[in-house]
Ligand SMILES: NC(=O)c1ccc[n+]([C@@H]2O[C@H](COP(=O)([O-])OP(=O)(O)OC[C@H]3O[C@@H](n4cnc5c(N)ncnc54)[C@H](O)[C@@H]3O)[C@@H](O)[C@H]2O)c1
């Protein structure tokens with residue numbers, strides 16, 4: 284056996300932790316830029332955190348210009364804002380869009396590289412500025428991953444990957460997620476489940492540490508997602524979702540995602556369908572497509588979600604997919620592309636773009652051709 288496992292060196296998981304953000308980061312930065320979006324600010328999620336930065340005398344700048352599935356122009360502008368403010372550290376506060384942009388700002392702040400120079404894997408040169416990440420969705424796990432996802436100028440979802448993308452510290456405060464609207468809880472929670480499932484079936488990088496994290500993540504997420512949707516202020520359910528999303532993030536960073544993500548990317552890039560929702564839509568067709576190649580792994584995950592099936596791999600795999608889709612259906616997440624503005628004529632372009640997502644498609648347990656992709660999109664139209 285041989286594998287590599289990497290993660291963020293310092294994690295704080297504590298209800299109310301964001302109210303002492305200043306004390307936590309002050310040894311690392313004095314002029315931080317806080318990277319977030321307007322939805323987070325208007326939900327009042329930053330109030331206690333900003334008070335604590337003031338109380339510690341930090342000379343911070345609040346930048347709330349992040350857009351979902353961050354477009355390259357927004358990311359470039361964010362870097363310029365941080366430079367203009369002479370920031371000496373970056374705090375990403377929000378969902379994956381804010382945290383991913385924060386990572387790139389930290390990398391480019393003192394660098395001569397352009398955003399395009401660092402697209403792909405291992406292209407970042409030199410060290411980055413100090414970086415703290417605080418998630419407000421229980422979804423991407425970006426607070427512990429080594430990747431940021433940007434929407435390029437030609438509408439492709441591009442990954443930026445490298446060791447520098449691991450934050451110095453991840454601060455997880457379940458209280459920040461109590462006010463997540465139901466549809467966001469559902470979609471981002473399904474995204475996190477997909478991270479666990481796809482990490483578990485990666486063709487090349489599957490490893491025992493990621494496997495253990497993925498199983499625990501899927502157990503926590505699958506048993507709490509419906510409760511978190513129905514009783515949003517249930518603190519235990521919210522904490523379990525946030526923990527599950529982080530564990531799934533640690534798993535997939537070391538055993539990356541596959542065709543659910545690859546097929547979901549064109550939905551985000553072309554139609555601005557939120558990332559979690561895109562994954563929720565593509566989950567069932569891809570799992571059923573993968574079943575012949577991954578039935579033994581899906582059978583094991585069936586035990587994790589309590590599908591409790593007996594019989595051979597094929598029956599237990601079927602029970603896993605059915606059980607998982609029941610949970611997804613109970614969250615109320617939308618399941619049809621045509622309800623989200625996608626028409627039959629769009630499917631060829633989507634299938635073409637899915638083929639371009641080679642970085643993730645290659646990890647899938649079964650090869651996906653253009654015709655396979657077209658068929659799978661058709662199944663959820
Ligand atoms: N870096 C990674 O490892 C990784 C992994 C998966 C996905 N991603 C990327 O992350 C992005 C998606 O991130 P996301 O799903 O977390 O969503 P997001 O950051 O795009 O946010 C979605 C919406 O939810 C709102 N929101 C967030 N937290 C809230 C809260 N607590 N209360 C009320 N509203 C809240 C935001 O204001 C925003 O309108 C995509 O670009 C995706 O490609 C990154």
Ligand SMILES: [Fe+2]
Pocket residue numbers: 423474475478544558562
């Ligand atoms: Fe994802």
